[in-house]
Amino acid sequence: AGIYPLRKEVPWNLMPPAAEDVAYQLDEAPEGCTTIPVGPFHPTLHEPCHFAVYVDGETIKGCDYRGFMTHRGIEKLCQTQVSYNEIPFIAERICGICGSVHATAYSQAVELAIGLKISRRAEYIRTIMLEIERVHSHLLWIGVAGHLIGFDTLFMQAWRVREQVMWFCEKLTGNRKTYGMIVIGGVRRDITPSHADELRGLLNNVEKETHQVYKAIVGDTAIHKRTKGVGTITKEETIKWSLVGPVARARGVNIDTRRDHPYAAYDEMEFSVPVVDTMDVWGTVLVRVLELLEAIKIIRQALDKMPTDGPLLTEVLEPIKPMQHAISAVEAPRGEAVHYIITGEENRPERWRVRAPTYPNLQGVPMMLLNNEFADLPIIIGSIDPCFSCTDRMTIVNVRSGEKKVMTKMQLEEISRKSR
């Protein structure tokens, strides 16, 4: 529609004309297939995004994806209206489940940009918060996966186990999910020894329950029938489509940002990255359960090794110089979240780019869906644990000619692969 909101001269609250009539052109169905709109308010997706699935009888032949309905213009808002200290609180609300991942990535990016070294204790507390978030996010996903294949008891039991983690976070940080703990320069609240042993007690019975749930579902052939051999995508394809997180680890690709580029206090943690090569949704279930147990181990190590002294929050004294660049990657429960920031004048970032893990994983979904049953669509889409509220489309606009070229997925991959 010829409006490029991220440009500097466009005001942040400009309201473009309503685009009700501009229907998004999905590419037409291959011959002999009916188009089934898996519409925005589908109970399985919990989030508005439109999959037009081309189905021939029951098998899926192709799928086109019109997403980005939850694009809220956060980057424009944070460049014009809000200053540095408020952005961690907005970054947390990019994605409801992996909130503190985005807050940590943003704070680390700004600290790298201005060269601020935060105290070791604050880094440990950040690691603990990230791992607690991984625990409750994986428990959440196991429940949702159970719900998607119709197995509601697993959904209820997994979320019953997860409830204690939420109560503890509420006691520690003041809110169940958007913790608000991680700001630029450190952490807002301290983990007192009483919190620490309460957390240890909590982790023991969460681990015990997870083992029981794992033993119960691993032998269950009914679940195997629904998840084995579903949503298969080979290892080369995974690398070509650059999928990240548990989805890639379930296909044999051994990547993990916590180990490859350690941040916060991960350099002092020993943990093993579970990699399974069953190439399908069942692999994702295994990887997530094992990662859950790994996260519990990491939290225990962090609690023991945490230095007791050190300020929680180091002040940034001199004003932040504009035009400093920094990039930081954090391992979210779904993959790798990358934040890129250019600092700007009057206490606001010049440009803040968020690339969330679901964005690459979503490119792989049409590949996974090919010639599977339509009944498996929810579990395949669910297997990448989509968090559409994080994804953002990359549109290249060359200012001189004003011509807009939407990067197709393939070009995007070439550019990112060249840099690797």
Added chain:
Amino acid sequence: MWLTSKIKQAIYVLTKGTVTLPYPFSPHPAPDTFRGAPHWDHHKCVGCGGCADHCSARCILIRDVCQEVRIMLYEGSRCTYCGRCADVCPEKAITTTTQFELATDSKEDITERLELFMLTCQRCGRCFDMETKNLIDKMELKGFKYDNLEARALIPVITEHFDMKTYQKTESFSRPKKVGE
């Protein structure tokens, strides 16, 4: 195979028993460190606007009706309960209560409105700010004091640490007759 895992699941599930909380009929309070709805204490609040500046949801609005009165409106409908205003307030006037049952049928219910009496200077009527940044106050700190607004003449005056020499000097001081003397 299938039957054994089903029995295992059934046993695991039945040993847990029902855990539903009788919530609306018996209270389930939030922990005291909970960040609920913020509450302003108008006795302590000096109307400095620090919270309005630092609110990430920009839902604290300030308006100066006239020199004496400043109105602060907390628009609860957009608040994201991050507790930032409570941290930033210099007078600790804002406390995040543990109130989370905020369901209403009209948006005005969750707003808080403060009308603050801003102190103004008796003579010029402008808002008085005990800050020490403007030039005149800086001069004052160095020991000068202007006697009246019109002439704006600066006369040396003894500072806190009193010493007799400067005292004698001021005895013989005479006002400059012409400006620039």
Added chain:
Amino acid sequence: MLKKLAQKAFPRSLWLYHCNSGACNGCDIEILNVLTPFYDVERFGIKLVASPRHADVMLISGAVTRPTLPLVKKAFEAMPSPKLVFAIGSCATGGGCWFDTYNVTGGADKVVPVNYYIPGCPPRPEAIIYGVALALGLVDKKVAPVEMKQMEFPVDMYKMNKAWEDRNVIYKLLD
């Protein structure tokens, strides 16, 4: 007679239809949390259904973004008549942190007539249950607009200011 009976049965069995119009899925997870064992709403006969045709209550979570605006309107019209609308979370009540950006049309009440607001980011499952109980009439409202006036003369402020003013006056030193 049947009409009266049906009216009485309406609050006892509410069927929810969940519309996430641009939320960060924090509130959606809390809505699903409300069905889980600890806060089970099914004891009030509340069930999550999949199609607006079956539903009586529409849960909107998320500041309605531009692409989802017509869809929320269409979903609202698809619901049969005695219907309620709940706005869950600060994004739906007032628009959240991004109430005025270019792609967000602010809260849910600019799109559909909203009956009950449940603020919170994300609201606790108890807060959602409290909102539902409020709609069912089991509990009463706990919030009211707060008006505070500081019009009386702040004597202590005046004294403090007076002390600041005559801290270096000469004649005071003499007596």
Added chain:
Amino acid sequence: MDIAAIFINILVFLAFAPLFEGCVRKITAKIQSRQGPPVTQPYYDILKLLGKENLTKGNWGFTIAPMLALASILSAIAFLPVGNYVNALTEYADIITVIYLLTLGGVAVLLGALSSRNVYAGLGASREMITMMMVEPVLAITFIMGALKVQSLGVNVTITAILQNGYTWSAGLMVLVYLMALQAFVGRQPFDIAEAEVEILEGPFIEYSGPNLALFKYYLILKQMFYATVFVMVFIPVMKSGYYPVDILIQLACTSVVFVIIALLGSTNPRLRIDQAMRYYAVLIVLSLCAVGMSTFGI
């Protein structure tokens, strides 16, 4: 008295079916370790649905379908000798009419789904058709086996045939097959593929709202109770006290036990895909055919 028996039949079924549905939901909730709805919840659901506004699609198929479905299941119930009291209709009826009425109910659902012109309803209708075609034969064969034993097609005779002539090997196999198919008859969790709430949004009933939906929901609940009572009447040797109301209560008690089994199976199994379900039904049909084969040789 015989005519009154028919109405008693229908009234008993209409009253108790939602109660059993409530029990199933309560047991599923208890298994999921939560408190679950009150047992009388389906009554409130249906009452509320009756009070809602009826959004119709306008074409006649859409409005006829729910009434047809409910009428067919009610007439099938009227033939059943509940409380082993032979009412006026059971002498004239034979098993072919009962099976025909059941398939008529399924066809009514298909008519409703296809006339609502919704993509999901079409998908749900095709799945409903598959389950109906693959599963109805198992019920037909149970009745035929009874008829073979007694050499007559009368409903009252065939239903009590197996109990009269004592349990043979083939009857035992038939009990097993019926139990395995019970989940599919009733349309509960492992096999509720037709209205899979997650994938295809309530399947054939997606376009219905208000009273039409109430009729369809009632049809589903009644069908559930019909299959459970048929199982109890055909296979379970229950002592007969000769006194009509007491017999009805005994049979209701046995059906409640059957419902408990349905609930347990339903809540501990994920939903199967339609092709896996078809392979499962094929095995069932083969088993039931060989059971009939065995019973003709008198084993």
